[in-house]
Structures are given as C-alpha cells and as structure tokens.
Amino acid sequence: QVQLVESGGGLVQAGGSLRLSCAASGRTFNRYNMGWFRQAPGKEREFVAAISWSGGSSYYAVTVKGRFTISRDNAKNTVYLQMNSLKPEDTAVYYCVAGAASNAVSYQRDEYDYWGQGTQVTVSS
Numbered sequence: 001q002v003q004l005v006e007s008g009g010g011l012v013q014a015g016g017s018l019r020l021s022c023a024a025s026g027r028t029f030n031r032y033n034m035g036w037f038r039q040a041p042g043k044e045r046e047f048v049a050a051i052s053w054s055g056g057s058s059y060y061a062v063t064v065k066g067r068f069t070i071s072r073d074n075a076k077n078t079v080y081l082q083m084n085s086l087k088p089e090d091t092a093v094y095y096c097v098a099g100a101a102s103n104a105v106s107y108q109r110d111e112y113d114y115w116g117q118g119t120q121v122t123v124s125s
Helices: none
Strands: 004-007 009-011 018-024 032-039 046-051 058-060 068-073 077-083 092-100 117-125
Touching: 004 092, 018 032, 018 092, 018 117, 032 068, 032 077, 046 077, 058 068, 077 117
Parallel strands: 009 117
Antiparallel strands: 004 018, 018 077, 032 046, 032 092, 046 058, 068 077, 092 117
16 A cells, blocks of 8 residues: 655745655655646646656646656655746646556556545645
8 A cells, every 4th residue: 555645835936946746655655656746727637747666757638748847766755846936727626646566657546556645736826
C-alpha cells in the first residue's frame, strides 16, 4: 500500500507560480512511477504529467508542456509539480498518483493504482 498526501495548492494570480508536493508513505517509493492528474468543476479528470520510477523519463499534457515541470526526490519519497505561467484554465483539484514501475509511464488513469485526496489550485484572472 502507498499513501499519498498532496500539499502546496492555493490561490494565485494568472502568470504566477505554485509548487505542488506529494509525500508518499512506505519504503518502496522508487518502485513507483508517479504522476499528476487534475479535475476542474464539471469536467473529467485529466492527465497533467508523469515521471518514471528513476526520474529518467517524464511526460506532459500538451496543455501544460513548457510551463509545468515534474520531478522527484526518491530519498525524500516526494514528487513535485512546479507550475509556472499559470492560467485561469489551470484551476482544478490536482491529484498525485502512483503506479507500479512495471506499468507504463502513461497518461492513462488505469496505469495508476494509488491516488491522493487532491489539493485545490485556483488561478484568478
């Protein structure tokens, strides 16, 4: 079992930055691919970014590529999402996810076995 706890959400003006953190329990953090999804009101949950268990590969949704950066610190059991140049359309609840390293590093929800409770990000115009 892996428990994920997100932090770092909040209210920011358009053009600003936030850094989300996700702390994972357990001793096997480096056996999991990690990622972020988000869900805006009235919309489906969508993929944001993912990173492989080693940190050697990362992937981004087209809508955030060039603005967001995913990273991880396996010694701290933590994954981060640095969000720059935020836009009002980035407003959503952001969820941290973990999937077994044997799974693909993917944009697909089914590849991730564990989900955090989410943290709210609100970008004002």
